[in-house]
Amino acid sequence: MDPSMVQQTFKAAPLTTEFFLQGSVMENSLETLVNRLKGLCDNADYQQESFQDHEMVFHIKNTSVPTPLVFRVRHSLVQTECWSLRYLGHAEVGDKNRPTLVRSYIDCPTSENVAQFIGELGFRMDHEFVVKGFYFHKGRMKITVSKFYKMNQPGNTTNDTIETVCPSYLVELSVVTSSGQEAVGDDMKNFAEQLKPLVTLEKTDHRKIQLAQT
Template sequence: MESLPPMFKAASLTTEYLLQGSIMEQSRDVLLQRLIGLCDDTKSPPDNFHDHEMVFHMKNTTIQQPLVYRVRHSLVQSDCWSLRYLGNTEMGDKNKPTLTRTSIDCPVSENVVQYLNELGFRMDHEFVVKGYYFHKGRMKVTVSKFFKMNQPSNVADNLEAVCPSFLVELSVVTALGQEGVGEDMKNFAEQLKPLVQLEKTDHRKITMNQT
């Protein structure tokens, strides 16, 4: 079992089941309409989010990879802050339909950045993300676009889209061993074809290509 960072020793250990894909901007509205028809309690226009995320690293002398925490706060609801830890993404058995990774998410106060700095963490990068979210039972679907901040901490001006496409993620956060979740997600993903192909993305290959 994955060793938890000290800050999360008392937190509930959960597993995120994940499928990912992308869609070009000109197809976004068609996908949103499809999701409105498939998901629970949806309305037009759908619920949206506009967040600022900061990624903090701390080098660990006992393991090769640094500790990574993610701080996200809403730019719509200024008092809404969260701290997230994501474990390494696992491809697992090739017959399993989804990726899995440890996921711990907890609400925090706005002084979390100061707290992390005092612990020795340093911000590695930050970005703004805008998008839409849907729920189908315990499944969550997000359609997101990411923006690079050309001026540090400036979340309003001179934002530059990282790429022209939207990231589409289908996920479920639950206890470890809920294998039936993957089949439910696979069946739901089939209903989004051919608009978007949701699949297991090998993050290790992405990391290798960036180094």
């Protein structure tokens, strides 16, 4: 890795803001989208990066605050020693001029006993799932095309015990950076334009989805 980049990561402001856009594709049009992404992204033409992650969502309830605090523990099923603990804020839609959704994002690599650790802090596991998909990058933009699986047996991530939630793939375009770097949004907007009409990446208001479900 570029030494200057490491130096930067030591010195620069913490990367705590995520700019992101979401969309989805049906399974049968996945190949077209992946081919398009291969054409657009850096170094994707000869090596296809895929990933398999297992995510556990932990809640802690506080009597004074009605909404629970949510922490997410994720670990890779490909590189099994890589675990991380993640906090995601609420996605802010913002006004019309803002091209992307923004949420606070704190990601921390951890050792494998993190689940036990936060369990002892009082967190309770709410749900867990498996994500499989493809990873691309273009500059500092990260593009994931992922499919969600629900786990029939708690804690068992083997292929025969998981089951797809729905046949479509979630396409997510995101940049994690320090807060206040709004210029990233325009780059992302331009990139999202390139993917039309294969997938429409837009600001999806999560509250509306939640309201629709209730």
